Amino acid sequence: MALQRKTRSRLYQATMYVVLIGIVAWVALITDWERLGKQFFDPQVAAELFPNIIVVALKNTVLFTLIAFVGGLVLGIIFALMKLSSVTLYRWFATAWIELFRGLPALLTIFATAFMVPIGLGIKVPGGPIGAGLLGLILVASAYMAEVIRAGIQAVPKGQAEAARSLGMSPMKTMFWIILPQGFRIIIPPLTNEFVLLLKDTSLLFIAGSTLMTKELTTFARDATTMNSNATPLVMAAILYLLVTIPLTRMVAWLERKMERSR
Template sequence: MTQDSSPAAGTRTSDPSTRPASDPAPPPHVKPGMSKRKKAKISRGIQYAILLIALALVVIAADWGRLAETFLNVDVALGMFPEVITVALKNTLLFTLLGFVLGLALAIVLALMRLSSVGPYRWISAIYIEFFRGLPALVVFLVMGFGLPVAFPGMGLSKLVVIMIALGLVSSAYMAETIRAGIQAVPKGQVEAARSLGMSSSRAMITIVLPQAFRIILPPLTNELILLTKDSSLAYILGSAVGGRELAALARAEIVNSASLTPFIVIALCYLVITIPLSYLSRVLERKFGDVGTKS
């Protein structure tokens, strides 16, 4: 009687060719290696090392004595006070505020014209917006400062009015598109509900749509105010009396008088005093009102 050499019932063989198809395959051999977290940590370390090396090279190669003499002349900087605050900074804020108010008023009209059902209104608004968005602000200042007196010699506009108009024209083209987007972000159901209560289209726009739109567009309008503050530096090309100088004009005059570039550093700090709080305000408004359009 011969002994059966086949494997007993219920037992498994180690030969892969005889393993039943239903048996799970053995797990693949995992090779040891670095985790993604460790690789990211090494990558950051390399980046920090490259940055430190670059900074060290700059520190070693720079001529700090000459830089301090050219850009950090304390006597020149102190000589700009208090005029840099009482005159230049004040005029910069005044030009920016007047230009922003005029630009915002024009932008509201342009945005409503752009959304109008009347074709000529839409065409005029679109042409205006594309024209002034396509022109450099410098060209607008040159045309307004030197073109208007030639075209209308009897008008006799002051420098303040010319600067306000130039800044208003430049800013209105950008703010009009921002306001239009804010109006379109307000749900149409708001207008339909107002109309169902007997409101006219204009009253619904003024009392219902525009307040909600402005809550949505407050952050980008704050950014536009920052850009307008910097654009106000172009007013120096129009020339002005000593009492009408803004920051850029004062810096230019001080550079000519002192043969030093320190005034650039002084006015740069003044611009930062204006723009950094506005940037912080923009972030606060964005956190507060950023989701108004999506929650409505």
């Protein structure tokens, strides 16, 4: 009986391989490779993108990601501590903030900070349209990071706080010198994931508007695609995104395995 199950399993796997190979072969046969190469992998169009796709678009994408990540992290720590506070008003405000910006689409938040806030409140955001767009991205990032940080703080054993308090440390010193460092060690993988998500979300900044020197990868590739009537710039942008995000996601997986072994 066991032999029959093993035979059926091997037969099933072989069938799946045959089906997959058949689908790949069928797609390869019906694809117009010459047209595909001309529209998506034109070397001449790709060469025209350099060096600006690196020194302007990719640089801006990484820079905007870092700004949004740091801003979101600072606000995230504040709102995580507020949500864990014994003061009811603080908890309510933090909960409302987190639920609001986690519930709204990031594109809508960026649109609001770029247009609705300046027009409705008469407030000029530093940095122009890109600065306003980044503010929206920071608000969204802060809501997600606040929940990640809160989870990290609550994952620290309560005995750590009790030991610090028994040594005469104040609640604030206990939080910032004992609890937060240990919490951050736990949440490094999810925070790295947030960084990767922010890197991709910078593509939403197009709605705020940009100048020639403030374009991120997606806006740069979209404009180049329109100008050349060719999709090669989009492929180039996708490759650059992957060159940045794949090492980061692999690092997250490595960190998770390392932390699992340490436990």
